[in-house]
Amino acid sequence: MSRKLYGLMILFLMGASSVFGAVPVEVELVEVKKIWDGAPHSAFTDLARWNERFYCAFRVGRGHVSTDGRIRVLQSKDGDVWESVALVSLEGYDLRDAHLSVTPDCRLMLLGGIAPRKQDNQGAPTGSFASFSKDGRQWTKPRIVVEPGRWLWCVTWHKGKAYGVSYAAGERMPYIELLVSENGTEYQCHVDKLYGTGYPTEVTLRFDTDDTCYALVRRDRRGNEASSALLGVSEPGYKKWRWHDLGAGFNGFGGPNFIRIPGGHWIGAGRMHDGGVHTALTYIDIENGTMTRLMKLPSGRDTSYPGLVWYEDMLYVSYYSGHEGKTSIYLAKLKVEPKAAVEKESFGAEANPTGDPIGGGKGYQRLIVRSDYLVKTLRELVSALKQAKAGEVVYIDDKAQIDLTRSSKIVVPGGVTVASGRGRGNSQGALIFSTKLSTAPIFMAGGEKVRITGLRLRGPDQKRRTEQMRKLHKEGRYYSIPNSDAIITAHSYLEVDNCELWGWSHAAIYLQRGASKAHIHHNNIHHNQRSGLGYGVCLNQADALIEANLFDWCRHHIAGTGRPGTSYEARYNLVFENANSHSFDMHGGRDRKDGTDIAGDSIKIHHNTFRATSVRAFLIRGRPRQSAQIHHNWFLHPDPKRAVAQTNAAGNMNVYRNQFTSARILKD
Numbered sequence: 001m002s003r004k005l006y007g008l009m010i011l012f013l014m015g016a017s018s019v020f021g022a023v024p025v026e027v028e029l030v031e032v033k034k035i036w037d038g039a040p041h042s043a044f045t046d047l048a049r050w051n052e053r054f055y056c057a058f059r060v061g062r063g064h065v066s067t068d069g070r071i072r073v074l075q076s077k078d079g080d081v082w083e084s085v086a087l088v089s090l091e092g093y094d095l096r097d098a099h100l101s102v103t104p105d106c107r108l109m110l111l112g113g114i115a116p117r118k119q120d121n122q123g124a125p126t127g128s129f130a131s132f133s134k135d136g137r138q139w140t141k142p143r144i145v146v147e148p149g150r151w152l153w154c155v156t157w158h159k160g161k162a163y164g165v166s167y168a169a170g171e172r173m174p175y176i177e178l179l180v181s182e183n184g185t186e187y188q189c190h191v192d193k194l195y196g197t198g199y200p201t202e203v204t205l206r207f208d209t210d211d212t213c214y215a216l217v218r219r220d221r222r223g224n225e226a227s228s229a230l231l232g233v234s235e236p237g238y239k240k241w242r243w244h245d246l247g248a249g250f251n252g253f254g255g256p257n258f259i260r261i262p263g264g265h266w267i268g269a270g271r272m273h274d275g276g277v278h279t280a281l282t283y284i285d286i287e288n289g290t291m292t293r294l295m296k297l298p299s300g301r302d303t304s305y306p307g308l309v310w311y312e313d314m315l316y317v318s319y320y321s322g323h324e325g326k327t328s329i330y331l332a333k334l335k336v337e338p339k340a341a342v343e344k345e346s347f348g349a350e351a352n353p354t355g356d357p358i359g360g361g362k363g364y365q366r367l368i369v370r371s372d373y374l375v376k377t378l379r380e381l382v383s384a385l386k387q388a389k390a391g392e393v394v395y396i397d398d399k400a401q402i403d404l405t406r407s408s409k410i411v412v413p414g415g416v417t418v419a420s421g422r423g424r425g426n427s428q429g430a431l432i433f434s435t436k437l438s439t440a441p442i443f444m445a446g447g448e449k450v451r452i453t454g455l456r457l458r459g460p461d462q463k464r465r466t467e468q469m470r471k472l473h474k475e476g477r478y479y480s481i482p483n484s485d486a487i488i489t490a491h492s493y494l495e496v497d498n499c500e501l502w503g504w505s506h507a508a509i510y511l512q513r514g515a516s517k518a519h520i521h522h523n524n525i526h527h528n529q530r531s532g533l534g535y536g537v538c539l540n541q542a543d544a545l546i547e548a549n550l551f552d553w554c555r556h557h558i559a560g561t562g563r564p565g566t567s568y569e570a571r572y573n574l575v576f577e578n579a580n581s582h583s584f585d586m587h588g589g590r591d592r593k594d595g596t597d598i599a600g601d602s603i604k605i606h607h608n609t610f611r612a613t614s615v616r617a618f619l620i621r622g623r624p625r626q627s628a629q630i631h632h633n634w635f636l637h638p639d640p641k642r643a644v645a646q647t648n649a650a651g652n653m654n655v656y657r658n659q660f661t662s663a664r665i666l667k668d
Contacts, residue, residue: 023283023292025265028335030314032298032626035082036074037328041066044255045329047307047318048100050108054079055136056307056318057098057110058329060087064302066120069094071112075136079316079331088131090142092116095129097305099154101162108133109162109184111155113169114144125170128152130185145185152179152187158207162187163238165194165203165215174222176200178238191239195232198225204257206266211236214286216256216268229253229270231289244289249274250282255305258284261315263338267294269317271304279304279319281334298627298652302327323651324623347659347666348609348634349574352548358574359550360498360522361423367498368419368453371395378402382410390415390447396430396455404434404442405460414447414491422454422498429500433458437505438482445489452496457486459503462527464555464580469531481505483533490514499523502553505530511542513565518544526552529580541565543601551583552576562587562599562622569604579612588622588648596622597649603628613637616645623649630655640667 036042039060048055054076061069073086088110089095096113103109110131115124127148131139146152151169155162162181168174175196179187199222206214215232229250234241246253254271261267268282268291279299283292300323307318317332349358357363372392373384381402384394390413396402398421404410412418422429432442437460443452461484472480483506487496490512501508501523508528511518525536534555537546541563547570551557557575560566566586575583586603589596599622606629610617613636620628623646630653635643638661646653659666 023294024339025267025283025294025336026339027281027294028337029295029627030333030335032330032332034324034328035318035331036072036084037326038084039072041327042072042329043302043320043327044097044305045307045318045320046098046100047309047316048102048108049309049311050102051136053077053136054309054316055100055108056082056329056331057100058318058320059096059098059112061094063120065094065117065122067094067117069096069115069117071095071098071110073110073136073139079333085137086133086139088139088142090114090129093129093142094124095142096126097153100307101155101157103132103157103184104160108136109155110139111145111152111164111184113151113153114142114148116148125149126151127169128166132184143185145187146179153202154204155181155184156205156207158211158213163190163205163213165205167201167203174199176203176217191241194241195230195243198222198227200230202254202256206258206260208260208286213238214258214266215241216258216284218253218256218270220252227251229256229291231284231286231291233286233289246289246291249293250291257306257308259308259310259315261310261336265336265338267308267315267336269306269308269319272296276300277303279306279321281317296654297332298330299323300651345632345657346607347632347664348607349548349572350609351607351632352572354522354548354572356522356548358522358548358572359524361524364423364498364522366453367421367424368393368395368417371419376400378404378407382407385410385412385416385418388413388416390449393417393419396420396432398424398427398430400430402430402432404432404439405436408434408436408439408442409444410442411444411446412450412452414445415449417451417453418443418455419451420454422456422500429454429456431456431458434484435460437461437484439484440506441485441488441510443487445487445491445494448491449493450489450491450495452487452499454498456500457508459484459486459505459508459528461505461530462503464529464531464534466531466580473532483530485510488512489518492516492518494518496523497521501525501536502527504528506533507535507538509537510535511537511539511544513541515539515542515544518542520544520546520549522548524550525554525557526550528554530555531580534580535559537568539566539568543567544569546570546573548572550574550576553578555579555581556585557583559585560587560600560603562589562591564598564601564625566600567602571604571607573608575608575610575612575617577611577613579615582616582619583610583612584618586620586622586624586628588620590648591621598622598625599649600624602626605630606632609634610643611636613642617643618645620646620653621648623651624653626652628653631657634659634664636660636662
């Protein structure tokens with residue numbers, strides 16, 4: 001999961017305890033990567049930025065509960081490349097739940113749980129230890145600072161003192177108490193029985209700029225008492241506290257952590273259970289005492305215990321997860337920014353903010369108004385493209401009809417635009433066509449930043465050929481009928497806009513390996529539907545933004561091979577009723593027979609309208625290396641399970657905030 005996501009992954013916020021639109025921030029997931037999996041079980045992380053380095057600390061051992069628990073410390077300068085620099089242990093003890101902080105004398109402090117465990121999977125009273133380092137590599141011998149039976153889970157330094165909350169971890173006193181220390185090793189009780197309703201356990205404290213202290217508290221189930229998380233608030237002095245119940249959506253909120261970011265916003269993180277166990281990012285409204293889930297990070301099974309660092313306008317989140325089979329350590333990088341304004345939530349393609357009509361044509365504004373070469377015939381077109389330089393425009397006369405049946409694979413030099421006037425007045429734009437089944441392709445990008453705009457490209461085969469293809473498949477002659485493509489590129493920054501493309505048996509637009517950051521928008525793409533093939537846009541180890549297109553009569557309007565490096569974002573597209581297979585697609589490793597379940601890197605499908613209810617809107621046949629985010633679409637499907645599905649593998653897919661049926665019923 002180390003490949004960076006191209007483009008934006010704007011994850012609109014999911015309401016859990018307050019009105020959706022009331023959350024004043026928006027989140028962009030920039031990257032998720034695995035940074036450690038070198039132990040049978042790796043868990044319980046924390047993250048710090050100290051001395052121009054990131055430090056990530058976590059427990060390693062044979063299992064979730066084992067006698068060999070030790071604390072591994074990783075170091076990184078940039079958050080990308082990590083190095084193991086220390087392994088902290090103490091003979092006879094299971095060390096757990098690492099927490100990092102910086103002392104007033106600028107040492108790095110490691111606080112964690114310590115349990116004198118005799119056997120794996122055996123309960124034991126847990127206390128707390130502390131260890132210190134001046135360089136992040138050499139650490140003092142762990143010293144027990146709270147005896148087993150009470151667990152001081154985390155401390156926060158404020159004005160020269162370490163504040164933390166201990167809870168019952170072996171003793172029969174189910175309350176939490178506030179402790180304070182001036183050196184990090186000797187603690188005095190500041191408030192006993194701070195809170196005792198339900199079973200409060202893990203607590204993180206944070207201080208605001210006005211010295212107000214906030215406590216985020218996990219509670220576990222005990223009898224019939226509530227297990228929802230709590231937010232505590234106390235003014236300086238920290239003797240009197242007000243408590244807010246954060247609601248049943250945050251029952252057993254494991255590994256609670258939170259951080260104040262610029263602008264005064266508070267972002268939390270922890271383990272949630274609604275919709276399956278996962279690590280979630282949250283927004284905390286400290287004024288009203290509420291918490292709202294923002295997003296599910298790629299996670300599942302045994303997971304959570306996030307560390308949070310704000311650095312250079314980016315939120316870094318460490319956490320552990322077993323969603324890929326083995327519990328490993330992950331690092332997510334996110335942008336969190338204030339919303340410019342609270343706007344009405346929108347769904348489907350009609351939200352189109354581009355300013356141009358979906359599908360292009362009449363009303364499209366980015367028409368080419370100049371030309372360096374004006375051509376009407378095939379001979380003139382070929383000649384112009386041989387001469388054209390980057391930045392120049394080859395304009396094909398609006399009324400031209402150019403037959404390429406005897407000629408194909410016209411190379412468009414890098415940086416050159418090929419244009420016509422589709423949408424200008426009553427113009428449909430120049431028509432370029434072929435009747436030869438083996439046309440491959442009409443245009444081949446010869447370099448980066450090729451633009452093809454305002455044209456009509458008609459292929460040789462609009463038929464499905466279903467029975468014929470089935471017969472050929474049985475005979476092992478599936479590809480004996482030649483295929484055709486309209487546009488192919490293996491270069492970056494291809495732009496195809498305001499075109500009509502139809503009749504291509506393989507793909508109207510084929511993005512091959514190396515075709516990064518393609519932009520396919522405002523086109524009418526239809527009748528590309530040969531059985532087994534028939535794609536509007538096909539991606540193979542390429543990535544693209546695909547927006548504001550009209551799709552109809554394709555086998556798959558968007559398809560990806562799923563090989564590593566394959567990603568796309570599809571937004572504001574309108575999918576009409578006619579289809580012979582699911583609309584959007586991403587293949588998995590079992591399709592390729594490569595021994596994996598990898599289904600691309602990143603898929604983002606939002607604000608699309610799907611009218612084709614006889615087929616699925618999206619099928620992913622494996623697990624993406626990073627994530628698939630499906631939100632704010634309008635599916636006319638009456639059953640959400642018929643709209644989106646994942647086969648062959650599970651995980652790294654998040655489907656939320658979509659509308660279904662013509663009644664536009666909202667379902668998370």
